[in-house]
Amino acid sequence: MNDIKLAVLGSEGVGKSALIVRFLTRRFIGEYASSSECIYRKRMSFDGKQMNLELYDPCSQPCEGQFSLNEQMHWAEGFVVVYDISDRSSFITAQAIVHLIRELHLGVTKRDADSVVFLVGNKQDLCHVREVSREEGQRLAAEFKCQFYELSAAEHYQEVALMFSKVVRNTSLNGKAKDRRRPSGSKSMAKLINNVFGKRRKSVTREKRGKV
Numbered sequence: 001m002n003d004i005k006l007a008v009l010g011s012e013g014v015g016k017s018a019l020i021v022r023f024l025t026r027r028f029i030g031e032y033a034s035s036s037e038c039i040y041r042k043r044m045s046f047d048g049k050q051m052n053l054e055l056y057d058p059c060s061q062p063c064e065g066q067f068s069l070n071e072q073m074h075w076a077e078g079f080v081v082v083y084d085i086s087d088r089s090s091f092i093t094a095q096a097i098v099h100l101i102r103e104l105h106l107g108v109t110k111r112d113a114d115s116v117v118f119l120v121g122n123k124q125d126l127c128h129v130r131e132v133s134r135e136e137g138q139r140l141a142a143e144f145k146c147q148f149y150e151l152s153a154a155e156h157y158q159e160v161a162l163m164f165s166k167v168v169r170n171t172s173l174n175g176k177a178k179d180r181r182r183p184s185g186s187k188s189m190a191k192l193i194n195n196v197f198g199k200r201r202k203s204v205t206r207e208k209r210g211k212v
């Protein structure tokens with residue numbers, strides 16, 4: 001059976017948990033615990049194949065045993081980078097994350113330049129207070145070879161499900177259902193990431209169980 005590991009990244013409050021919960025349960029519940037990171041696990045059937053899907057939802061607040069961004073990037077085989085279309089600063093963060101993913105995989109492993117990255121502009125229902133145009137999202141996605149979606153976890157179950165299904169399918173096709181070895185240059189990249197995000201690097205001590 002294939003294992004697919006996806007990380008949903010983005011700044012605080014962009015709707016990462018809302019998107020994951022919407023995909024896994026079809027529900028939008030409005031408020032989500034954000035005091036701990038977790039990995040949601042689900043067994044699913046895609047294209048007639050059984051898969052164990054793991055979705056990593058980071059915690060925006062510092063918490064015990066937290067994955068560093070560097071570790072998130074090595075753990076995951078596919079990425080969903082989320083911003084809030086009504087919050088420009090979240091778009092700038094998304095841009096930095098996408099850039100780091102590409103740089104990490106190009107510069108360190110020299111073999112994963114085409115890892116699956118989806119850029120998602122969430123909260124499309126808030127388009128009356130939009131700060132990031134659809135074109136800007138599309139341009140960023142094209143620049144970094146990402147798939148682009150604009151949607152609303154609050155209002156669009158079908159689009160959310162379609163988006164995650166495509167990430168899973170593309171990741172699977174990308175031949176990622178295998179263990180990933182930690183590349184030797186990861187330390188220097190950790191430094192770069194920490195410089196950009198100002199986070200302390202901690203080792204992974206445990207994986208918390210999912211919220212659903």
Ligand SMILES: Nc1nc2c(ncn2[C@@H]2O[C@H](COP(=O)(O)OP(=O)(O)OP(=O)(O)O)[C@@H](O)[C@H]2O)c(=O)[nH]1
Pocket residue numbers: 010011012013014015016017018019029030031032033034058059060122123124125126151152153154155
């Ligand atoms: N209007 C609107 N609100 C949304 C949408 N998605 C999420 N929200 C709201 O945005 C807030 C943050 O959502 P979360 O899913 O907790 O965001 P997060 O990125 O996981 O946040 P952290 O865990 O703090 O990093 C909540 O109040 C959600 O109800 C959406 O599509 N539209």
